[in-house]
Amino acid sequence: MNVLIVDDEISAIEAVQNGIQWDKLEIRNIYTATNVKDAIRRLGDYPIDILLSDIEMPMGSGLELLKWTNEHVPNVKCIFMTCHADFHFLQEAMRLGSLDYILKPLDYSKVEHVLSNTIEKIHTESILKENSNSWIQNKKTVVKQFWKDFFLGEISPNRDSLTNYFRQKRLDFDLEKGYLPILIVTKKWTEEFSKVDQKLLQYALRNIADELVVIHETEKDMISFSDTSVLVMLRMNPGLDVKHLYKRIEECCRLLIDAAEKYIKEIVCCYVGLKQTIYDMPAIIESLQEGDFNNVIYESNVFFLHQWTFHKAELDYSDNSTAKWREWLKQGRYDQVLIEISARLTTQEQKITINRDFLTKFSRDFYYLIFAFASDRHVFINELFGDERSFKLLERASESLDDLFVWVNHAMDLMRNFDKTNANRDNPVERTKTYIQLHLSEEVSMEQIANHVHLNADYLTRIFKKEVGVSISRYLINKKMEMSKDLLIHTDKSIGEVAMLVGYYNYSSFNRIFTKETGISPQEFKNNYKSNV
Incomplete structure (x- = not known):
């Protein structure tokens, strides 16, 4: 040994x-x-x-x-x-x-x-x-490879292709038998695990499934289908009672679900296909995968393909909920918005219609609510949700109902904190005036001012002129000229120094603008004041 x-x-x-x-x-x-x-x-x-x-x-x-x-x-x-x-x-x-x-x-x-x-x-x-002989020992490996090749499209689902394949591989598959697939998928882990640990847990899930999914009068093939799923293929005689078969499958799947949650901390769903010929298996597997993709309610369950009803993702906003929620946010009623969203998405009737498309549409509409919130407060949306965590949560919001709720709660917390932090915040026009006053000694651009108050430049220009009566550029020149006059009158600084202190680093530009605004040059203005003293 x-x-x-x-x-x-x-x-x-x-x-x-x-x-x-x-x-x-x-x-x-x-x-x-x-x-x-x-x-x-x-x-x-x-x-x-x-x-x-x-x-x-x-x-x-x-x-x-x-x-x-x-x-x-x-x-x-x-x-x-x-x-x-x-x-x-x-x-x-x-x-x-x-x-x-x-x-x-x-x-x-x-x-x-x-x-x-x-x-x-x-x-x-x-x-x-x-x-036994060596073939018996290697048979399981050959069978698993067949199913992988078959579902990947390497083998055509017709009698001639399958017959030739089975003859070459010495497989004793009976094409007249009935086949039924069970797709076992890990939807989530109830504890935090690393990627390595998750692979180990998936190996354990396959072992548990092999042990517990035992259907008498059938042959079973167990295949690792993906990183998070296991496929069980049942082969049986055509005369097997389907009603009894489905009952036994459900019993086994319930045992599997309980064992997975207890021993390996996994929330598992089982998707049971239809009993059909081997030629129908690729299409049935595809239907099972589609069902799993649209299963965004991460709760352990057993689903039978013959019982599925597919719904279109339709959002009922007959009472204009988004507009109402926008008004509630203006009033600071954040909890009420959360309560109503939760009530709409967690009823049993609503859960039946929730799929990936539904979550995508709801996430889109909720993002509009965030955009409206930012617009009402005259801020850029990136000021609220420009961080990496917000971006990742938004990306995952359409994967499951749990992920959607995580994103919604995260967004509501950010909006609540913003309002709390900025409860006494000046209006954008006053903030613009303050910024200009503090930066008169600099060459300030319109883009810098707009970025400081988190508004679009054109929008800020319109509301400023409406409230103040002059444009921002005119207001900026007026303030620079007021400061220039004061420095020329009350200090001994040279005209070049005064120009620098009001943000004109080119003497000629300052001289030209001052002369245009006052009718006389800076030197004449200074001389006139001294002669009158």
């Missing part, structure tokens, strides 16, 4: 080598590797029986190594080592398959116990292999 130990830390490998009584376990050879690449090389060079591997390594994870092993040397048994101390619930789920899971720091007596059980399992399978 040969063992391969894989860990990126050499000290950890040495600890395992020295801490376990290998002779007691009848382990003949112990090989080691410090990364996935080296491990794959060892698996190719030596007849490995047991793989004892760390999960997280810098040059490829243990999960990647397991995937390669399952594809190329499927008889090797894998045991994972990890520091995730909060994964006790996962151990029970893992025992449903051939994979076991040991926590670090290692308890060597427990490791020996797990290795002993694994060795016993290998001996048992070895006895079974002696009574």
Whole structure:
């Protein structure tokens, strides 16, 4: 019996080598590797029986190594080592398959116990292999590959193509049998997990599904369909009672849903297709995927394709809700807006019609409400929602009802805080006057002023002239001239210095504008004042 130990830390490998009584376990050879690449090389060079591997390594994870092993040397048994101390619930789920899971720091007596059980399992399978041929051992792999090729369109769904494929691969598929797919999808996790941990949980889900989805009088093929889904294909005789079949499937799926939530913290939905010929399977799978795509209510459930009713996403705004909510926001009634939105989207009748298209349309209309809020307060919308988190939440708002509510609550909090922070904020005209007064010594552009008060330049120009009676540019020149006169009269500064202090860095420009505005040059103005004193 040969063992391969894989860990990126050499000290950890040495600890395992020295801490376990290998002779007691009848382990003949112990090989080691410090990364996935080296491990794959060892698996190719030596007849490995047991793989004892760390999960997280810098040059490829243990999960990647397991995937390669399952594809190329499927008889090797894998045991994972990890520091995730909060994964006790996962151990029970893992025992449903051939994979076991040991926590670090290692308890060597427990490791020996797990290795002993694994060795016993290998001996048992070895006895079974002696009574069968290699084809039986590889059949599951060939069947899984067939379904993948079939659903990817590599094999045409007609009798000749399928017959030729089955003949070449030595598969005993009966084209006259009935087929029924069950798509099992993880909708969300009830706890926070890393990407690596999520892959591990999906592996556990497949094991649980294989253990619990047992339909008598059928043959079952289990396929990892995507990163978040498992596909179960049932094959059965044409005469099997469909009503009884659906009842048994629902019972199994309910057990699966409960186990997934309890052991691996996943919210799972099962989508059950129709019992049809093998030629109909690609279209039925596509319908199941469409149903899952439009299932934006992330609650565990079992859905049967023959019971589905598709609805168009129609928003009922007969009472002009958006306009009403806009008025409520003007009045500071944020909670009332949230309460009404929640009431509209969480009734059982409403949930039936909610799909991706519905969420997209609602998000669009709610964004109009935000735009109206910004317009009513004379600010740019980016001043409210220009941060990266707001952008990401808006992107996800059409993926699920939960995501939509997260976005709505986030937006309402930002609007509430804005109003609270700016409760005594001056109007934009007064802010424009203040900004000009503070920046008379600079060359101020219209764009700078508009950006400061967060308004469109044309709009600011219109409301300023309406309230003040002159344009912003005229008001700016008037203030500069007032300050120039005061400096010329009450200080001994030169005309060049005065020009600089009122934002004219070119003496000729200041002289020309002052002469035009007053009728005399700056020097004449200064001389006239002194002669009258």
